[in-house]
Amino acid sequence: MSEKMILLDHGSGGLASQELISEVFIKHLDNPILNSLEDSAILENPGGRLAFTTDSYVVDPIFFPGGDIGKLAVHGTINDLAMRGARPHALSLGLILEEGLLFDELERVIISIAEACREAGVYVVTGDTKVVPKGKGDKIFINTSGIGFVEEGVDISSKYAKEGDVVILSGTMGDHGITIMTRRAGIALQGDLKSDTMPLHRMVAALLKGLPGDIHTLRDPTRGGVASTLNEIAENSGLSIEIDNEALPVRPQVNAACELLGLEPLYLANEGKCLVIVSGNKADEALRIMHGTPEGKEAVVIGKLVAGKAGRVVIRTPVGGARVVTPLHGMPLPRIC
Numbered sequence: 115m116s117e118k119m120i121l122l123d124h125g126s127g128g129l130a131s132q133e134l135i136s137e138v139f140i141k142h143l144d145n146p147i148l149n150s151l152e153d154s155a156i157l158e159n160p161g162g163r164l165a166f167t168t169d170s171y172v173v174d175p176i177f178f179p180g181g182d183i184g185k186l187a188v189h190g191t192i193n194d195l196a197m198r199g200a201r202p203h204a205l206s207l208g209l210i211l212e213e214g215l216l217f218d219e220l221e222r223v224i225i226s227i228a229e230a231c232r233e234a235g236v237y238v239v240t241g242d243t244k245v246v247p248k249g250k251g252d253k254i255f256i257n258t259s260g261i262g263f264v265e266e267g268v269d270i271s272s273k274y275a276k277e278g279d280v281v282i283l284s285g286t287m288g289d290h291g292i293t294i295m296t297r298r299a300g301i302a303l304q305g306d307l308k309s310d311t312m313p314l315h316r317m318v319a320a321l322l323k324g325l326p327g328d329i330h331t332l333r334d335p336t337r338g339g340v341a342s343t344l345n346e347i348a349e350n351s352g353l354s355i356e357i358d359n360e361a362l363p364v365r366p367q368v369n370a371a372c373e374l375l376g377l378e379p380l381y382l383a384n385e386g387k388c389l390v391i392v393s394g395n396k397a398d399e400a401l402r403i404m405h406g407t408p409e410g411k412e413a414v415v416i417g418k419l420v421a422g423k424a425g426r427v428v429i430r431t432p433v434g435g436a437r438v439v440t441p442l443h444g445m446p447l448p449r450i451c
Contacts, residue, residue, distance in 0.1 A: 118217040125211070125245025134243065138221050142228040143207075147239040155239035157204055162266060165200035167191060168259035174449045176223065176253055178297050180289075180308030183256055184223040186385060186451060188230035189311045190336070191260040196315040197332040197388065199270040199322055200262030202234065207241035207258055212251035223254060234313045236260075268322055272391075274330040275351035279419045280397040282390040284317065284404060285310065285412040286363045287340050291382030292371045294450055303374070305367025312386035317409040321390065324403045331391035334384070337450060338442040341380035343389055344417075344427045345441040354422030357429045357439070361416045381442050383450045394418065 123130040140149060147155050169190050176183040192202045207227065211220065231238060289310035296303060314334065321329050331351075335343035340362075348355045364372075364379045372379050386409070392400045397415055404410030427439040 120211045120213060120215040120217065120220065120245060122213050122245050122247065125243060131243070138217070138224055139241065139243075142221070142224045143231070143238045145237045145239070147204075147237065148241070155204065157239065157261065160263065163264040165195050165198050165262040165264050166259070167194040168257065169194060171256040171258070171451055172252070172449050173294065173451050174252060175297055176219070178309055179293055181311040181385075182223060182226050183254060184226035185230045186309075186311050187256040187258045188227055188234065188236075189313050189385060190451060191258040192234055192236065192313045192315055193334045193388070195260050195262035196313075196318040197270070197334055198264065199268040199318065199329075199332065200264045201319065202236045202260055202262045202315055204237055204239045205231070205258050205260050207238045208256065209241070209243045210251055210255040211243060211245045212253050213245055213248040215253050220254065230313075234315065265322070267326065270329065270332050272331045272333060272347045272350040275347055275353065275391045275419055276330060276393075277353055277419055277421050278394040279330060279391045280394050280415055281344070281355060281357070281417040281419070282392060282397065282400055282404070282413055283340065283363065283387065283416045284314070284390065284410045285387045286365050286368065287335075287384060287387070288364060288368045288372065288379035288382035290385040291339065291450060292368050292377070292379075294383075295375070295377075296371060303367065303371050305365075305370065307367055307371065310384060310386035312409055314386065314388050314409050317404060317407040318388070320403050320407055321400060325392065325396050325400060328393040328396040329390065329400070330393070332388055334388045336383050336385060339379070339381040339383060340389065341378075341427070341439045342441040344439065345425060347389070347391065348419075348427050349425035351419065352424040353419045354424070354426040354428065355417055356420055357417035357427065359429045359431050361414055363412060363414050380439065385451065391419065
């Protein structure tokens with residue numbers, strides 16, 4: 115018997131579409147708001163400010179060690195909300211499916227989305243599905259939008275970074291980027307290479323509660339990696355950033371793969387790490403809080419913000435040398451997320 119596949123009829127809005135919604139989406143994403151199947155979701159707002167974000171995911175391959183396109187979409191949107199200090203509340207889910215996608219593959223992605231939502235404490239409350247002819251897509255593309263609530267007094271932005279602030283990285287660099295690259299190229303390497311995709315909102319909430327007013331900037335270094343994100347922070351704050359080369363955390367297996375492929379971990383994508391810019395005199399307390407969470411147990415101080423040329427990022431070496439770190443140029447690895 116041939117395996118069941120997505121057909122153009124599944125995007126027609128007719129009976130096949132209704133069956134897809136009930137047999138796959140509602141089956142796994144079940145909640146009262148989504149189940150009403152209205153044209154939009156009505157959400158209760160407890161007051162205060164809303165954060166809103168959207169992102170699209172086209173990663174290839176759609177399944178990889180440590181995650182898949184579904185988990186990545188949920189975590190990525192949650193983290194974008196968290197980087198502004200928001201508590202994630204609800205997500206939308208837009209799917210572009212290619213004719214011929216196996217039903218089993220689609221259901222596997224939806225199950226992963228459901229599991230990621232339950233773990234993070236959010237719901238998918240509205241969505242849409244379109245089907246394109248075979249050859250006009252690549253299995254599945256996902257768009258997720260997210261809404262979150264920002265507590266009174268929380269105001270996080272890269273423009274608020276100050277001279278004397280300390281830069282903390284919540285964990286190792288390059289895990290996601292090198293995993294996708296080696297998987298796509300079919301390169302087998304020793305060591306446990308896997309994506310670092312994870313939600314960061316609970317760690318962020320602990321930081322904001324423990325250090326109110328002292329967390330100035332939060333950024334997740336996804337495409338372009340830590341190097342590009344630090345350049346953006348330096349530019350937006352009007353300051354320079356000095357990084358300690360010896361402090362940069364890279365797993366040995368990631369470092370070995372980068373040396374083999376001629377890559378720099380600073381420029382590789384991360385999907386479960388963030389940069390925290392905190393008041394200099396609160397750095398130890400920030401580390402203590404982060405080390406007390408699963409997401410931040412490997413957090414380290416990697417540098418500081420100093421007066422100087424706006425947008426300049428410099429890495430200092432133990433022997434007194436220095437090199438300027440520029441943003442990523444070109445696109446060495448497309449479809450990373």
